[in-house]
Amino acid sequence: MASQTETTNPEADRPVILIVEDEALTIMDLGDVLEEGGYDTVQCASAERALSILQARPDICGLVTDVQLSGRVDGFELANSVAQARPNLPILIVSGRASPDPERMPAGAQFLARPCAGEDILARLKGLMPQC
Numbered sequence: 001m002a003s004q005t006e007t008t009n010p011e012a013d014r015p016v017i018l019i020v021e022d023e024a025l026t027i028m029d030l031g032d033v034l035e036e037g038g039y040d041t042v043q044c045a046s047a048e049r050a051l052s053i054l055q056a057r058p059d060i061c062g063l064v065t066d067v068q069l070s071g072r073v074d075g076f077e078l079a080n081s082v083a084q085a086r087p088n089l090p091i092l093i094v095s096g097r098a099s100p101d102p103e104r105m106p107a108g109a110q111f112l113a114r115p116c117a118g119e120d121i122l123a124r125l126k127g128l129m130p131q132c
Contacts, residue, residue: 014040015129016057020050020065020078021064031063033118047073051081060089062129067095076104083109090128094121104129 017034020026022045031041044050044059046070054060063082067075079091083106091106096114105111112124 015043015061016040016059016081017062017064017125018050018053018057018060019043020069020075021045021069022066022070028050030118030121033122034064037122037126040124045069046071047066047075047078049083050078051085054081054082054089062090062092062125064092064094064125067093068097076101078108079109080104083107085107090125090129092121092128 013122015038017039018042018123019027019030019034021030021043021114027043027045028073035040042053042057044053047069050063051064063077065078069075069078075093082089082091092112092115093100093105093110094112094114094116099113100111110124112121116117
C-alpha cells in the first residue's frame with residue numbers, strides 16, 4: 001500500500017481579522033503583529049470600505065477598528081453596523097482620542113485605549129476570540 005502525503009498550507013486555516021485604521025504606519029504595524037500572532041489580516045482605512053469587505057468576506061472572524069476614520073462614518077458607527085449585520089463577530093474598538101461611550105458601544109464589543117502596543121491589541125483580540 002503506497003503512502004500518500006498531503007500537502008497543506010499552514011496559513012490556509014488562519015483566522016482572518018479586519019483592521020480598520022486610517023493611519024498608514026499604525027495599520028501596517030498592527031497587521032504585522034496580528035499576522036505574527038497567528039492571524040491573517042484584511043486592512044482598510046474607512047468604515048464604508050470595511051462594510052463592503054465584511055459583506056464580501058464571510059471568512060472574517062474579528063474586527064479591530066479605530067474610532068476616527070477616513071470618510072463620514074466613525075468606528076463606533078461601524079461597530080454598531082457590524083454588530084447588527086454579524087451579531088457574533090468579535091469587535092475591538094481602539095482609540096487614543098475617544099473614550100468608551102456606553103451609549104455608542106455595541107453589546108459585546110470591547111474598547112482599548114491608546115497608547116497601547118500591538119501586543120496588547122493581540123492579547124485582547126485572542127481573549128475575544130477563543131474559538132478562532
